[in-house]
Amino acid sequence: MNSIAVLGAGAFGTALAISLAKTGKPVTLWARTGGAQMQAERENTRRLAGVRLPDTLMISDGLETISAQTWLLAVPMQQLGQFCHQNVDLLRGRDLVACCKGIDLATQLGPVALMRRIIPDATHAVLSGPSFAVDIAANLPTALTLASPEPKDAQRLRDLLSTQNIRLYSSVDCTGVELGGALKNVIAIAAGLAIGAGLGDSARAALMTRGFAEVTRLAQHLGADPATLAGLSGFGDLVLTCTSQKSRNFTLGLALGAGEKMPDHITVEGVATAKAVSNMAQSAQIDLPIVHMIAAILDRKATVAQAMDALLSRPLKPE
Numbered sequence: 001m002n003s004i005a006v007l008g009a010g011a012f013g014t015a016l017a018i019s020l021a022k023t024g025k026p027v028t029l030w031a032r033t034g035g036a037q038m039q040a041e042r043e044n045t046r047r048l049a050g051v052r053l054p055d056t057l058m059i060s061d062g063l064e065t066i067s068a069q070t071w072l073l074a075v076p077m078q079q080l081g082q083f084c085h086q087n088v089d090l091l092r093g094r095d096l097v098a099c100c101k102g103i104d105l106a107t108q109l110g111p112v113a114l115m116r117r118i119i120p121d122a123t124h125a126v127l128s129g130p131s132f133a134v135d136i137a138a139n140l141p142t143a144l145t146l147a148s149p150e151p152k153d154a155q156r157l158r159d160l161l162s163t164q165n166i167r168l169y170s171s172v173d174c175t176g177v178e179l180g181g182a183l184k185n186v187i188a189i190a191a192g193l194a195i196g197a198g199l200g201d202s203a204r205a206a207l208m209t210r211g212f213a214e215v216t217r218l219a220q221h222l223g224a225d226p227a228t229l230a231g232l233s234g235f236g237d238l239v240l241t242c243t244s245q246k247s248r249n250f251t252l253g254l255a256l257g258a259g260e261k262m263p264d265h266i267t268v269e270g271v272a273t274a275k276a277v278s279n280m281a282q283s284a285q286i287d288l289p290i291v292h293m294i295a296a297i298l299d300r301k302a303t304v305a306q307a308m309d310a311l312l313s314r315p316l317k318p319e
């Protein structure tokens, strides 16, 4: 039977491992730290407290002992490059499924292109779509997209990684899937800012819609299929993340809009991605006004009021 390894015992990696283990397939969750405690307590108290790990889920802190063919990389986006560089020999020849959302600041690459650059001799894929770790862990229904360049790999991994509460759809459009997942986080910060600053639901809807236009514009420029952007990993995840306080990106926006701070240790992928995409768009001369404004606010180069003034005073144009 195909065995699966999930690398990174954060909230998402742990939730995926729990759901996959319930299918009866052999699943190992690798933790950089805290593996022994998780094994003893059968709970990830740091990242996914209150959820019991299935008895069949194996916990490991030794990457070199894992023999699974399919490895899900569930580390944060800005850690993915370093993680791949450190483990090139172990990752070579495997199915590598990136489960992170974002654009690498150092290279301006998404997860698939980054993995391909560091480990060319492997099968590369990305898993993305609307899904909170707590929902997956609570066995609530979710639907996501699994993209890999070759149709047979995309379908094989879709079938292998679907579970009772994770319904996967396959795609070969890795660029579209990863850009939708990366950019929805930036737009969610904008949506949170609008609500936090008291600008209202109409302003949030406008930012979501015009933000989605920016995502589609950039993704098409980079060769993505616009239909992918309208799917689960694009529009679907944008809606979830811009409307739920379970989202860390939306919550960061809420806090900033209300003039408050968020704790530093929380993974908020949209912060680095806003900067990376803003730089990318500037060099490619693509107009992404909302992304630029969010990058400027996060960089403390603009206030929320200044950003809204700048957005509203842009020349009028056809939709």
Ligand SMILES: NC(=O)c1ccc[n+]([C@@H]2O[C@H](COP(=O)([O-])OP(=O)(O)OC[C@H]3O[C@@H](n4cnc5c(N)ncnc54)[C@H](O)[C@@H]3O)[C@@H](O)[C@H]2O)c1
Residues within 6 Å of the ligand: 008, 009, 010, 011, 012, 013, 032, 033, 047, 074, 075, 076, 077, 079, 082, 083, 099, 100, 101, 102, 131, 132, 133, 134, 266, 267, 269
């Ligand atoms: N939490 C969610 O609901 C959710 C849902 C879908 C996708 N994601 C995506 O999953 C990715 C991870 O998010 P998360 O919520 O699990 O984050 P998290 O903050 O809960 O956990 C991140 C984990 O990565 C580990 N880690 C960091 N650097 C590492 C390294 N160099 N080597 C090994 N392990 C390392 C940390 O120890 C931690 O356990 C993000 O890209 C996020 O966008 C999260």
Ligand SMILES: O=P(O)(O)OC[C@H](O)CO
Residues within 6 Å of the ligand: 101, 129, 130, 131, 132, 185, 188, 237, 240, 241, 246, 247, 248, 249, 250, 267, 268, 269
């Ligand atoms: O908590 P967030 O903002 O990282 O969002 C989690 C997932 O990406 C939602 O699909």
